[in-house]
Amino acid sequence: MSDVTSRVRGNLAAIQPYQPGLSDETLRRELGNRRIIKLNSNENALGPSPLALEAIRRELPRLHLYPDGASDLVREAVARHHGISPEQVLVGNGSDDIIKLISETFLEPGDEIVVPNPSFSQYGFGAQVMDARVRPVPLKPDFTYDVDAMAMAVTTRTKILYLCTPNNPTGTVLKRREFEELLSRIPEDVFVVVDMAYDNYAVDEERLQLRPEDLRRGNVGFLFTFSKLYGLAGLRVGYLLANADVIQYIHRVREPFNVNRIAQIGAVAALSDVDHVRRSQALASEARFQYARLAEHGLRVVPSEANFCLVEVGDGAAVFQALMRRAILVRTGFRGLESYVRITFGTQEENELCIAALLEVVAGAN
Numbered sequence: 001m002s003d004v005t006s007r008v009r010g011n012l013a014a015i016q017p018y019q020p021g022l023s024d025e026t027l028r029r030e031l032g033n034r035r036i037i038k039l040n041s042n043e044n045a046l047g048p049s050p051l052a053l054e055a056i057r058r059e060l061p062r063l064h065l066y067p068d069g070a071s072d073l074v075r076e077a078v079a080r081h082h083g084i085s086p087e088q089v090l091v092g093n094g095s096d097d098i099i100k101l102i103s104e105t106f107l108e109p110g111d112e113i114v115v116p117n118p119s120f121s122q123y124g125f126g127a128q129v130m131d132a133r134v135r136p137v138p139l140k141p142d143f144t145y146d147v148d149a150m151a152m153a154v155t156t157r158t159k160i161l162y163l164c165t166p167n168n169p170t171g172t173v174l175k176r177r178e179f180e181e182l183l184s185r186i187p188e189d190v191f192v193v194v195d196m197a198y199d200n201y202a203v204d205e206e207r208l209q210l211r212p213e214d215l216r217r218g219n220v221g222f223l224f225t226f227s228k229l230y231g232l233a234g235l236r237v238g239y240l241l242a243n244a245d246v247i248q249y250i251h252r253v254r255e256p257f258n259v260n261r262i263a264q265i266g267a268v269a270a271l272s273d274v275d276h277v278r279r280s281q282a283l284a285s286e287a288r289f290q291y292a293r294l295a296e297h298g299l300r301v302v303p304s305e306a307n308f309c310l311v312e313v314g315d316g317a318a319v320f321q322a323l324m325r326r327a328i329l330v331r332t333g334f335r336g337l338e339s340y341v342r343i344t345f346g347t348q349e350e351n352e353l354c355i356a357a358l359l360e361v362v363a364g365a366n
């Protein structure tokens with residue numbers, strides 16, 4: 001047998017495959033037919049946008065046709081939504097796809113990216129695939145951004161700097177003022193990618209929010225997804241907003257039909273589903289109050305602007321296991337956050353059950 005594995009690119013040896021939260025299917029296998037409370041992947045507890053479901057059903061008979069490779073309808077709808085132009089929009093098979101496309105567009109072996117830590121693991125993954133180096137910059141002890149440290153981490157080799165606000169897994173935000181300061185302190189040829197996957201859950205008025213004029217700068221991009229608030233994680237649609245010149249280059253590495261037909265149709269419908277959006281936001285703001293009550297029991301809850309919160313529980317892995325035995329799924333195992341679990345906001349009832357179970361578990365029950 002000839003051994004082709006000896007000829008695999010060297011940088012792949014260091015890559016750890018992504019560890020997703022346990023899937024619905026795995027859980028069913030492990031826990032049988034018990035009701036599972038799935039609070040481990042920041043999915044929308046209300047389910048998909050009903051308007052998206054309806055549009056998808058109508059589209060199914062056309063599945064034999066290739067999708068629009070340019071995702072024109074999505075780009076137009078997104079452009080209208082943000083008050084920008086369609087040339088400033090690139091649509092991807094989830095934001096994960098776009099992070100990889102950005103990496104392929106900019107990174108050569110030996111280049112560097114700067115990422116906050118802890119944050120979303122896909123930024124580092126995109127760099128590793130391209131044999132670029134990742135420079136993680138710790139957040140401050142209260143999990144807000146250390147702008148000074150981020151600016152100092154940028155070198156002449158830095159091509160991309162990622163920001164995530166609200167940040168996953170901490171739920172903390174970057175302020176507009178901090179963003180401006182950071183941009184003023186780094187070279188203009190560093191591409192600053194701001195991941196706003198959870199921005200439509202956030203309420204802090206001082207946080208960085210997209211303004212159409214931001215895209216006039218050639219070196220910033222804003223990443224959004226349909227996976228969270230819109231409830232379409234299984235469909236895979238995300239988009240990048242940036243200067244049209246940058247977008248043109250990223251198109252060169254994109255697969256010709258990277259976003260499927262029902263995903264495009266579903267995304268456009270979800271964007272217009274104002275009722276589903278409002279209900280999802282209201283549920284999340286209520287959940288913030290529900291989980292804040294854990295503080296009365298001596299547990300640290302990191303104030304969150306997203307649809308999840310970090311709770312300090314002592315031994316995160318043990319609490320994870322104990323909750324799992326109660327068919328409640330949360331997330332643990334973030335490096336440096338061994339004493340925390342991340343809990344996605346569920347329905348009111350799911351949150352009550354989770355809070356009660358968590359208090360039982362940390363009080364010493366198994």
Ligand SMILES: *Cc1c(COP(=O)(O)O)cnc(C)c1O
Nearest residue numbers: 094095096120168197225227238
């Ligand atoms: C969930 C999430 C995304 C969305 O990824 P998709 O590939 O669009 O599902 C992007 N960024 C962060 C920080 C996330 O937590």
